Structures are given as C-alpha cells and as structure tokens.
Amino acid sequence: MNLAEIERALRELRLSGIAETLSTRVMQAQASQEPFLETFAAMLQDELDRRRTRLMERRYKRSGLDEKVTLADFDWRFNPKLPRSACFELHTLKFIAEGANALIVGKPGTGKSHLAKAVAYQATLAGHDVRYLEADTEFGRYALGNATERGSLLKEWVQPDLLVLDDLFLARRISEHAAE
Structure with a gap:
C-alpha cells in the first residue's frame, strides 16, 4: 500500500x-x-x-451550557458570604456518584448560576451526560407542548446524569399546568 x-x-x-x-x-x-x-x-x-x-x-x-466556566473563574470577592467549602464539595461531583440532589438557593445576583455552570461543566469533563436548562423557559415550552412533546421533554430531562435547572421560578409566575 x-x-x-x-x-x-x-x-x-x-x-x-x-x-x-x-x-x-x-x-x-x-x-x-x-x-x-x-x-x-x-x-x-x-x-x-x-x-x-x-x-x-x-x-x-x-x-446546553452556553459557556465553559470553572470555579477558578469565579470572583470570590464578589460574594464573600458564599460557602466556598460547599461549592468545592459540589465541584467534586460526589453527589452525582451517590445519586443525590444538590440545591443551590439564594438571592438573585449572588453567583448561583456561575456555580451551577461550573459544576455542570466539570461534570461534562468527567464524562457525565449533562443538561443545563433555564427552568422558566423549559417549563413554558412544556406547558405549550402537546402530550407527545411533553413526554419527549420529560424524557430529555430525566435521562442525563446531571440536570441543572437554573433560575427556577425567576419569572415568579408560571401556569399551573407547567408547575404541575
């Protein structure tokens, strides 16, 4: 040859x-x-x-991530009250291996989205199947979909190893059907 x-x-x-x-x-x-x-x-x-x-x-x-962010990119001076040890613990991804859930709660503008994206990106690097969704947008899509589309969306949401629902209820008002 x-x-x-x-x-x-x-x-x-x-x-x-x-x-x-x-x-x-x-x-x-x-x-x-x-x-x-x-x-x-x-x-x-x-x-x-x-x-x-x-x-x-x-x-x-x-x-579905729109940027590759890490905890190294995070400005810890921006929100000194953020519990660093808890953030780094999430970043280890042990909760995924344990089949546990993680909930990041706080006021708007405190760094929750950055932390969620950093954990999600780390999970993609570690070989996990990840979906990052803007919750209100996705729940709105769900509410407007027919039964087949809703079933498809639910399947997309439960299949990944890590599902990140960011800005959950940020709009403060979603339809009862979408909330259900």
Whole structure:
C-alpha cells in the first residue's frame, strides 16, 4: 500500500486521528529513525486524543451550557458570604456518584448560576451526560407542548446524569399546568 491507499483505508476504518497526523508521523519517524513501535504508539495516541476531544465537544454541545466556566473563574470577592467549602464539595461531583440532589438557593445576583455552570461543566469533563436548562423557559415550552412533546421533554430531562435547572421560578409566575 502506498500513503494515499493507507489514508483511504484509515478513513474507511474511521481512524481520522491517525489519518490527520500520518504524514507528519512518517516524516518524524524517518527524521529521527524511531523504532516502528514508538511511531505506531504515537499514531494510536493521536487517534485516542482526537476521539476524546470529539467526545468532549459532543458532550458539551449536548449539555446546553452556553459557556465553559470553572470555579477558578469565579470572583470570590464578589460574594464573600458564599460557602466556598460547599461549592468545592459540589465541584467534586460526589453527589452525582451517590445519586443525590444538590440545591443551590439564594438571592438573585449572588453567583448561583456561575456555580451551577461550573459544576455542570466539570461534570461534562468527567464524562457525565449533562443538561443545563433555564427552568422558566423549559417549563413554558412544556406547558405549550402537546402530550407527545411533553413526554419527549420529560424524557430529555430525566435521562442525563446531571440536570441543572437554573433560575427556577425567576419569572415568579408560571401556569399551573407547567408547575404541575
């Protein structure tokens, strides 16, 4: 097989990580006279890295998060009353492994959304299926949907490992049907 045939075979086998770096790895191996196994190991690592990256991108996109925030980004001086130890405890994601719930309650503008997004993003990085929803918007969609749409929404809400309902009842008034 020549290089073009190998690249075609790699695409057919869906080994795009190796296909993208093949010519570079071949030149690297020739220039440094690396043993075959070292070059092959590097090519396999390229494939693994690409798959992990794509999986993380899909997981993040599916999560509904609009930004990648972390606790490192949080300005703790903004709200010094925020219980740091509790925030970092949530960030460990132990509550997910334990099948427990977490409820973040406080006045508007105290950092709850940032904390919720940071925990949700950390969960996506840890390999969890996450959904981040603006609660009032989603409950409104639910209230306006027909029975099939409501069933579909409920399924979307209960399937993930972590469901974040942000700004719950921020609008202070939702229909009785949506609340139910």
